[in-house]
Amino acid sequence: MKAVAVIPKKKNSAHIVHTDIPGISDNEVLVKVKLVGIDGTDKEINEGLYGKAPEGENLLIIGHESLGEVVKTGKDVKAVKPGDMVVATVRRPDDCVNCRAGEYDMCLKGEYTERGIKGRHGYLSEYYVEDERFLVKVPKELDELAVLLEPMSIAEKAIRMAYITQKRMKWEAKTAMVTGTGSLGLLTAILLRLRGLDVISVDRSDNEYKNTIFSELGVTHFNTKKINLHDIPRAIGRQIDLIIEETGNSSVALHAIMTVGTNGVVVLTSITGGEKHIEICSDCFNQGLVLGNKVVLGSVNAHRKDFEQGINDLLAAEQQWHGLLAKLITGRYYPEKIHEALLALKDNIKVVIEF
Ligand code: BGC
Numbered sequence: 001m002k003a004v005a006v007i008p009k010k011k012n013s014a015h016i017v018h019t020d021i022p023g024i025s026d027n028e029v030l031v032k033v034k035l036v037g038i039d040g041t042d043k044e045i046n047e048g049l050y051g052k053a054p055e056g057e058n059l060l061i062i063g064h065e066s067l068g069e070v071v072k073t074g075k076d077v078k079a080v081k082p083g084d085m086v087v088a089t090v091r092r093p094d095d096c097v098n099c100r101a102g103e104y105d106m107c108l109k110g111e112y113t114e115r116g117i118k119g120r121h122g123y124l125s126e127y128y129v130e131d132e133r134f135l136v137k138v139p140k141e142l143d144e145l146a147v148l149l150e151p152m153s154i155a156e157k158a159i160r161m162a163y164i165t166q167k168r169m170k171w172e173a174k175t176a177m178v179t180g181t182g183s184l185g186l187l188t189a190i191l192l193r194l195r196g197l198d199v200i201s202v203d204r205s206d207n208e209y210k211n212t213i214f215s216e217l218g219v220t221h222f223n224t225k226k227i228n229l230h231d232i233p234r235a236i237g238r239q240i241d242l243i244i245e246e247t248g249n250s251s252v253a254l255h256a257i258m259t260v261g262t263n264g265v266v267v268l269t270s271i272t273g274g275e276k277h278i279e280i281c282s283d284c285f286n287q288g289l290v291l292g293n294k295v296v297l298g299s300v301n302a303h304r305k306d307f308e309q310g311i312n313d314l315l316a317a318e319q320q321w322h323g324l325l326a327k328l329i330t331g332r333y334y335p336e337k338i339h340e341a342l343l344a345l346k347d348n349i350k351v352v353i354e355f
């Protein structure tokens with residue numbers, strides 16, 4: 001079968017490989033891949049900045065945002081059957097306390113693996129095999145939109161973490177900000193609108209296509225080439241209670257922390273592989289957090305329950321803004337065109353690879 005692999009740490013090494021279709025054991029499932037979404041993590045892996053091959057191998061099959069159809073199940077499999085559509089989770093546990101409690105996304109030891117990213121092959125191949133425990137069955141009515149479930153699970157966890165954290169007081173969030181308007185930013189904006197919050201989105205552009213999405217969602221957009229992030233609260237006449245940072249830019253993350261209002265919470269989600277340095281006023285930074293009772297937290301990966309909640313919210317979003325989710329999938333490529341697809345990430349919302 002055909003797959004897309006990289007040589008980890010080598011720049012621009014993505015290429016087609018041919019391997020055997022893997023066999024399955026009693027609790028495993030053979031899945032035929034339909035669509036795989038690609039994102040900034042895949043781009044960083046192809047740039048040689050991130051990613052690790054499975055132990056003892058020198059290639060890594062990439063792809064962690066999957067959608068596929070079950071074609072064969074081992075004799076002990078109960079959760080799914082042939083014909084079901086499934087999305088696989090990404091992270092696999094080590095033996096730490098959190099992993100043993102099913103919280104692989106909170107792994108303490110760091111010896112976890114991630115399919116398509118760290119020490120385990122991904123889903124950019126015609127077929128993959130997985131233990132039934134790591135598959136999430138998706139409703140047929142979501143159809144191709146289910147390829148958005150993995151990024152949606154990241155947004156779900158970030159928001160869930162914010163709300164759990166804010167149980168530290170009486171908190172009535174009214175205004176949220178999402179920095180970055182890639183697929184993750186837009187999915188996060190959708191979730192926050194579903195919760196009834198006023199949502200501000202920011203990036204460094206005024207994109208006509210995205211503007212139609214913002215207006216359909218009722219999101220107010222700011223271009224930070226025209227207004228500084230920390231001036232936005234004054235421009236809208238109220239404080240920001242919650243910021244989810246998803247630009248992939250660590251300096252925006254620091255600015256976001258300095259922009260959130262009193263009792264606010266900032267969730268950082270960007271994976272920044274570089275070594276950027278900036279200078280900040282550490283007194284202002286510290287004092288703002290202290291006097292404002294603010295919290296900053298990092299959030300990575302997702303729990304299985306975030307995938308499950310993601311299904312409910314994709315269905316809810318489809319009902320509320322019919323046809324909007326489909327507008328997020330703006331690029332579609334065959335596996336042979338992986339380099340074009342990775343380049344296209346810059347001007348697209350969600351790019352998918354079709355098998
Ligand atoms: C994936 C996560 C993963 C993270 C760090 C993201 O792109 O969606 O599942 O944990 O990268 O490797």
Ligand code: ZN
Nearest residue numbers: 096099107108
């Ligand atoms: Zn662990």
